[in-house]
Amino acid sequence: MPPKSAGFHLAESPRVCYTFPPMSHQNPDHDDFIHSEEFLHHLMRRQLRLSIACAAAFLILLFGLPLANYFAPELMALRVGGFTLTWLILGVLFFPFVWIIARIFITRSMALEEAEVLLAAEGNAKRKA
Amino acid sequence: MPEAASFDYWILAFSAITVIVTIWMGFRSAKTSKSASDFFVAGRSVSVGWNASAISGEYLSAASFMGIAGMVMLSGYDALWYPVCYACGYLFLLLFIAGPLRRFGAYTIPDFAEGRYDSPVFRKIAVCFVLFIGFFYTMPQMKGAGTTLAYIFPGLPYWVGVAVVGAVITLNVALGGMKGITLVQAVQYWIKMFAISVPVFVLLSVYGGYGKNLSLNQSASDVASPPAIVQTVEPGTPQRLALPEKAPSDESWIAPFGPLTTKAATAAGLSAEESKPLSLLYTFSLIVALVCGTAGLPHILVRFYTNPDGVAAKKTTMWVMILIGVFYVFPPIFGVLGRNFLPELYAATGSKGPDKVVLELPILIREKYGILGSILSGITCAGAFAAFMSTFSGLLVSMTSALAHDVYGRMLRPQSTPAQRMAMFKWCAILIGGVSVILGALVEPLEINFMVGQAFAIAAASYFPLLFMSVWWRGMTMTGAATGMLTGGLCALFSATLVNASTLALDKGPMGKLFSGFSGMNDFWKEHPLLRILAEQPAIWSVPLAIGLMIVVSKATKKTVPENIRMKMLVLHAPEKLGLKQEYIEEQQGMGH
Numbered sequence A: 001m002p003p004k005s006a007g008f009h010l011a012e013s014p015r016v017c018y019t020f021p022p023m024s025h026q027n028p029d030h031d032d033f034i035h036s037e038e039f040l041h042h043l044m045r046r047q048l049r050l051s052i053a054c055a056a057a058f059l060i061l062l063f064g065l066p067l068a069n070y071f072a073p074e075l076m077a078l079r080v081g082g083f084t085l086t087w088l089i090l091g092v093l094f095f096p097f098v099w100i101i102a103r104i105f106i107t108r109s110m111a112l113e114e115a116e117v118l119l120a121a122e123g124n125a126k127r128k129a
Numbered sequence B: 001m002p003e004a005a006s007f008d009y010w011i012l013a014f015s016a017i018t019v020i021v022t023i024w025m026g027f028r029s030a031k032t033s034k035s036a037s038d039f040f041v042a043g044r045s046v047s048v049g050w051n052a053s054a055i056s057g058e059y060l061s062a063a064s065f066m067g068i069a070g071m072v073m074l075s076g077y078d079a080l081w082y083p084v085c086y087a088c089g090y091l092f093l094l095l096f097i098a099g100p101l102r103r104f105g106a107y108t109i110p111d112f113a114e115g116r117y118d119s120p121v122f123r124k125i126a127v128c129f130v131l132f133i134g135f136f137y138t139m140p141q142m143k144g145a146g147t148t149l150a151y152i153f154p155g156l157p158y159w160v161g162v163a164v165v166g167a168v169i170t171l172n173v174a175l176g177g178m179k180g181i182t183l184v185q186a187v188q189y190w191i192k193m194f195a196i197s198v199p200v201f202v203l204l205s206v207y208g209g210y211g212k213n214l215s216l217n218q219s220a221s222d223v224a225s226p227p228a229i230v231q232t233v234e235p236g237t238p239q240r241l242a243l244p245e246k247a248p249s250d251e252s253w254i255a256p257f258g259p260l261t262t263k264a265a266t267a268a269g270l271s272a273e274e275s276k277p278l279s280l281l282y283t284f285s286l287i288v289a290l291v292c293g294t295a296g297l298p299h300i301l302v303r304f305y306t307n308p309d310g311v312a313a314k315k316t317t318m319w320v321m322i323l324i325g326v327f328y329v330f331p332p333i334f335g336v337l338g339r340n341f342l343p344e345l346y347a348a349t350g351s352k353g354p355d356k357v358v359l360e361l362p363i364l365i366r367e368k369y370g371i372l373g374s375i376l377s378g379i380t381c382a383g384a385f386a387a388f389m390s391t392f393s394g395l396l397v398s399m400t401s402a403l404a405h406d407v408y409g410r411m412l413r414p415q416s417t418p419a420q421r422m423a424m425f426k427w428c429a430i431l432i433g434g435v436s437v438i439l440g441a442l443v444e445p446l447e448i449n450f451m452v453g454q455a456f457a458i459a460a461a462s463y464f465p466l467l468f469m470s471v472w473w474r475g476m477t478m479t480g481a482a483t484g485m486l487t488g489g490l491c492a493l494f495s496a497t498l499v500n501a502s503t504l505a506l507d508k509g510p511m512g513k514l515f516s517g518f519s520g521m522n523d524f525w526k527e528h529p530l531l532r533i534l535a536e537q538p539a540i541w542s543v544p545l546a547i548g549l550m551i552v553v554s555k556a557t558k559k560t561v562p563e564n565i566r567m568k569m570l571v572l573h574a575p576e577k578l579g580l581k582q583e584y585i586e587e588q589q590g591m592g593h
Helices: A002-012 A037-071 A085-128 B009-032 B036-045 B048-059 B062-104 B109-117 B120-152 B158-174 B182-207 B210-215 B220-224 B250-254 B259-267 B272-295 B301-306 B310-341 B343-347 B354-369 B371-412 B418-442 B448-472 B478-505 B510-514 B516-527 B529-536 B539-556 B565-573
Strands: none
Touching: A037 A085, A037 B062, A037 B272, A037 B565, A085 B062, A085 B310, B009 B120, B009 B158, B009 B182, B009 B371, B048 B182, B048 B310, B048 B371, B062 B109, B062 B120, B062 B182, B062 B250, B062 B259, B062 B272, B062 B310, B062 B343, B062 B354, B062 B371, B062 B448, B062 B565, B109 B120, B109 B448, B109 B478, B120 B158, B120 B354, B120 B371, B120 B418, B120 B448, B120 B478, B158 B371, B158 B418, B182 B210, B182 B310, B182 B354, B182 B371, B210 B310, B250 B259, B259 B272, B259 B516, B259 B529, B272 B448, B272 B529, B272 B539, B310 B343, B310 B354, B343 B354, B354 B371, B371 B418, B448 B478, B448 B539, B478 B510, B478 B516, B478 B529, B478 B539, B510 B516, B516 B529
16 A cells, blocks of 8 residues: 555655654744643643543443343343344444544544644743733 | 356356456556655545545455354354444544544554654564564455355365465565555445445345344243244245254344353353353453454554545544444344355355355345346455455555565665665565465464454554554653563464464364364363453453553653653644644655555
8 A cells, every 4th residue: 555655665765754853944932832831731631531531432332232231131132123122232323323423523623623723822922922 | 055066157257347447447546656645646636535435445354244244144143243343443543543643644553653752673663563463364354265266166175266366466466556546445445335235135125124034033031021023024024944053042143142252161161150251251352352453453544644634534534434334234134144044054164154155145036036146146256355355455565565665674684775675575575475375275264254353452452552552641662662562462462373273273174183283272271261261352451461561661761751752742632733743754756666
């Protein structure tokens, strides 16, 4: 696959280095808000919180279903249109459930990025003032 | 079997068309995109829909197309975890890894390993797992190939099919075709989707609905409270055929904790009550392996970068989840129908066993509708070809790149010229193709889907902890990451190999003789069912082991945390709009194109 091979080829070039020069393409202003510890913490915490919330919704069902099978086998064996309840959940309904989580995550994380960009701009302006 | 005597021209025709079109498209696109940058420009002009199809096309392998149906037929409910986790593991990737890696601009996991820790040494360590996971992943693809060819040409030995398909694809890759061009992969997705769904619709219209077919399998609670669901089956629904002795009972097939997860406990002679907790443990470990493994598969992440920006990448992911989710509803239906109407497959093993249910089932309606059955079977064969060809060639390219560029070009002969490396690419492709064929020929008695699950378990214990911890914990050091990844990954690799070898020792055919040295292992497993489960599904201990080691060793080597860690973390997490991203790709003529 070209992206893969591209990665390998490019990595061989001495021009590509992984160390990040202090934003040399712009005025190196490492004291601005964007580069601050405060901003990074804020950023990572909010992203992680969103990801964990979505993952929790997913994991509760994912690990909850075997537990339900274990502790409530009769309930999970109820017939729904020929399916057992647990087969219906796992074989069919699980997919749309995950789409909903993915949809929520994508919408929220795009909103989050917008908010972070605004915050960064405000923070920078404040520091300069 | 009636069709064993002659082969069906329809089936051959459909398969041949798929193979020829794939190879032709591969060469055509490879010719038009000469350099790496060409590819990326093309990638960027590709719409979200095509890109999502391409990702899905690359992801759906022989395990998804043939293996799941075979495993559902063989093991029932428990096998449903595979399709669900294959599809849903993508969510984990989206939640924790895809975004940061995209911002970082590392195209492969070894690239990321080197960039995150400023360490070319770590790159070399990380690259080993491309090969480990790759070989585990190619074995089931090879079995898919051998099974399909043995089906199309009855009487053809399994290993011949493996060798022929392996040789064709290897030659193709070595000559420069099939480099995973977006268009080829996207078309492959739609071939697979068409090939799995159309026969299902036809079969369900003939044999009654999904639910109706499931209701033919009674569970204990159905018998206890007899509302006589089976008797209410409408007239016109064919009664299912009698199950042979080897088939699992209705109860264990339709209910959770069936033969797949209780195998070790049953072999040890434990009672149903005693084996249930072990079964639960097996299920959890399987879930961990598949969900974390998806996020650590080397060939999955790459295509996130062919999107022009983060928004398009996220939209693409959404579509990928829908495309593969819809696909994964279908294979289990084949498994259910196979149990009801092709029970003779239970009696067979290897390439004649349940793994070919997808290919064989459509033939059943030949009696009623004549040629339509042959055409449908031809379509599913074409889908199977699309499945193992796309995945095998993708894996071959990434493994060959790893070997030719990283192992040869960086470790063995750093002073080699580009021309030498290009020649080496071809030889490496042939070498890896050859090893894959040999490994593939060995694994006929193993289930396709089970082997893919093992590849996921190895990825889950090596690359997933590396990516997850490196993205979210700034305290990681190179030593910590390497220790955790190597220990977790090698433990998973070792236990998976051990289980496979001891399973092969049970085979009655030639493989049993070859692996007879491991037959003592099976007595050990009988004594220790818990250890057997932990070896067969290692994720539940190897993933925490890897993460734990990463934390402990990183704390011990705190001083070696990369100096510019804050900047790296910012690049990983800050929105792209802020312009912090180091442009990693530069316009450059790639070598080897």
